[in-house]
Amino acid sequence: MKSIQLPLFKKTARLLIRPLELHDYENWAQAYSNLLPPQNEWDETSWVDSELTLKKFKDLLKTQNQLRAKDSYYHFGIFRKDDGMLVGEVNLMDISRGIFQNAYLGYRVFNIYWNNGYATEACEAALKIAFKDLKLHRVEAGVSPANKASIKVAKNLGLRKEGLSQRRVYSNKKWVDLILFAGTAEDFGFKYRFSQK
Numbered sequence: 001m002k003s004i005q006l007p008l009f010k011k012t013a014r015l016l017i018r019p020l021e022l023h024d025y026e027n028w029a030q031a032y033s034n035l036l037p038p039q040n041e042w043d044e045t046s047w048v049d050s051e052l053t054l055k056k057f058k059d060l061l062k063t064q065n066q067l068r069a070k071d072s073y074y075h076f077g078i079f080r081k082d083d084g085m086l087v088g089e090v091n092l093m094d095i096s097r098g099i100f101q102n103a104y105l106g107y108r109v110f111n112i113y114w115n116n117g118y119a120t121e122a123c124e125a126a127l128k129i130a131f132k133d134l135k136l137h138r139v140e141a142g143v144s145p146a147n148k149a150s151i152k153v154a155k156n157l158g159l160r161k162e163g164l165s166q167r168r169v170y171s172n173k174k175w176v177d178l179i180l181f182a183g184t185a186e187d188f189g190f191k192y193r194f195s196q197k
Ligand SMILES: CC(C)(COP(=O)(O)OP(=O)(O)OC[C@H]1O[C@@H](n2cnc3c(N)ncnc32)[C@H](O)[C@@H]1OP(=O)(O)O)[C@@H](O)C(=O)NCCC(=O)NCCS
Pocket: 042, 043, 044, 107, 108, 109, 110, 113, 114, 115, 116, 117, 118, 119, 120, 121, 142, 143, 144, 147, 148, 149, 150, 152, 153, 156
């Protein structure tokens, strides 16, 4: 499947998830400027102002648009509906079509907004996009056993714990284990009809 032209956005009670657009630049730069110092090892390092340039944002959009056009990676900003603030991101990454029809779910909420239920709410929307709009069959999330908040999000979503995937990713100069969580279209009430295009 290539170049999905659907309007890829989803509204929830409090949030809107959608791809970033050029007019989001100031919102994006402000979100990174407002970050508290990293709160744990999975919390991305704060960016310095010199990196939050319009050029950098345009480059980011270009990459994201190219990956989306190739049906290989879908990035979504998480926007709060009441004030429009960008509060994080949720991603459907490393899409495998063919007999897999699989994506990896990635999520991050900016640290000043943690524990408001935003990751859970945004990921629920991303799962709907994955199964309904992108016609994926399976979504997986790999979480460090020590990342308690992320494990809670995976459980909140109703993803199934499938086991420990050993030496799964290279991070901080070593191979680390991840707990693999997953769900299929059937688990989320979507009828899946396989067709290999
Ligand atoms: C993981 C992350 C996305 C969660 O975002 P969030 O918006 O705070 O998530 P939610 O509010 O939807 O849910 C968090 C849950 O974890 C719980 N939690 C938070 N810290 C916890 C801890 N140290 N131990 C146990 N539970 C914890 C919260 O109480 C909440 O539980 P609830 O649903 O029962 O209320 C956010 O912490 C983050 O961006 N971390 C850095 C990046 C990251 O780790 N991404 C995931 C990589 S797999």
